[in-house]
Amino acid sequence: MADEIDYEIIGDDMQIVEIELDPGEAVQAEAGAMAYMGPGIQMQTSMGSEGGGLLGGLKKGLKRALTGESFFITSFIHKGSGKGHVAFAAPYPGKIIPLDLSKFGGSILCQKDAFLCAARGIEVEVAFTRKLGAGLFGGEGFILQRLRGSGLAFVHIGGTVIKKDLAAGETYHVDTGCVAAFTETVSYDITWSKDFKNALFGGEGVVLATLTGPGTVYMQSLPFSRLADRIFAASAYSHRDERTGIGGTGVLGGLIGGDKSF
DSSP states (O other): OOOOOEEEEEOSSSOEEEEEEOTTOEEEEETTOEEEEOTTEEEEEEOOOSSSHHHHHHHHHHHHHHTTSOSSEEEEEEOSSSOEEEEEEOSSSEEEEEEEGGGGTTEEEEOTTOEEEEETTOEEEEEEOSSHHHHHHSSSTTEEEEEESSSEEEEEEESSEEEEEEOTTOEEEEEGGGEEEEOTTSEEEEEEOSOHHHHHHSSSOSEEEEEESSEEEEEESSOHHHHHHHHHHHHHHHHHHHHHSTTSSSHHHHHHHTOOOO
């Protein structure tokens, strides 16, 4: 049974979730996600095994590592008096989404690296896509995160979040990188574009994810891979300008390169 926790999500694009704990309560998080903590909060880093021994801890650690998380998980336990506070920060622009797993049948599937923190007792497991095509071309490969338990879990999703509650048989076609999370009642597959010319020259890719209800789907406007590609492209363009000298330093270079802070 997971602990019940109170929380506040602070900020707009680079958000922080601050969690309030009573004495004895705890929250667990990915290693390195903590932003700050107040008096009475103590950290305990482990492989996440409670009663499973060393072998159980190794298995859980390996499962998290396969989904892109740290091998170790850190618990933050309030051992003081009164209310305790600990906060966790988003790693890049986007939204922190609270998910009450008890409302989703006790589990939900997420993209790799989505997990941020959760009430004690929530398990982060590895999940594999059921179909070969979805695994090979579905953006996240074969491996997804399964968050399992009965309490609150917090995931980070890039950019703006769009939530859709799909009726039975209702289908959405989504860019593969924009699928952030979905309940296990949703059927996930991939669809090839029927018009090769549009796929080749339209910039939308040859493959789309197909999500069919019933169930809940969370989509994101800014996949981290897309953000990283833009940063890499801008960096490469900047280095090319410096080598040619046209877009380099100075007033003229700043104007041509878009940097007007001269």
